[in-house]
Amino acid sequence: MRPDLMEILVCPLCKGDLELTATREEDGEIIEGSLHCAACNETYPIEDGIPNMLPPDLREA
């Protein structure tokens, strides 16, 4: 994902803002990292450039 996606990306549960942590970037794209919702204390992983924004109850389905 590109950092400007943060303009519209929110927590799927509370629709609040997320905090981005990028651990690997390539060509301006975040390949690995996470998105954290402080209000829900929930972390959504970014793997292979794709954020996994599934709510926790669906993540391991």
Added chain:
Amino acid sequence: MTALPAPEEKAAAVQRMFDRIAPRYDRMNRIMTGRMDQRWRRSLVERLGIDDEDRVLDLACGTGDFAEIAREHTRHVIGLDFARGMLHGARARDLGAVELVQADALRLPLRDGSITVAVSGFALRNFVALPPVFAELARVLAPGGRIGLLEVDRPDRGVVRLGHHVYFDRVVPFVGGILSDRSAYRYLPQSAVYLPDKHELARMLRDAGFRDIRKRRHAMGAAQSITAVRA
């Protein structure tokens, strides 16, 4: 014999099924519809009048068929699906700057009013319930935003209806069983029973806050496309 999962099992069963059939999904769709599916998508994108000012959401994007066509009209396209296998398939295609997000249609991770166009291809029947999906679309769409929904349909004229029944209830599961996954291609035609009729669908869209609801039929009623505007 039914290929449909129990209601409480539907979301998880559909997610597993789409992950399983993802590697051959595009090729199967092209074969099953004689490539007409892409023509219907293109026609719908044109009717929605997408331009570079638009931010487009492809809901249940699969491997990105709609996203790819929308990308020809705007740089801002988000492909969203809950099956990771499909998103990996989309990533493997050269879709340009399409953003891919794994998420649930009932709990979209998108800001209120952040999207101007939402499209979805052959996905409605896979949702557990439509009103909450339409409500989420209405939430993320800006006022005046447009939706375009493509789905299968059941022809209502006798001979066409019979031909449709033979093709989708006999030929598609048989060919799908040989080339991909037998249980999935028994489920996919049967899942059309989940679709409400056009009056019920229009009522659901109106209740969710959409107006100017229009339906167009394709291939003598084998498929339908619905457009509407967020009030």
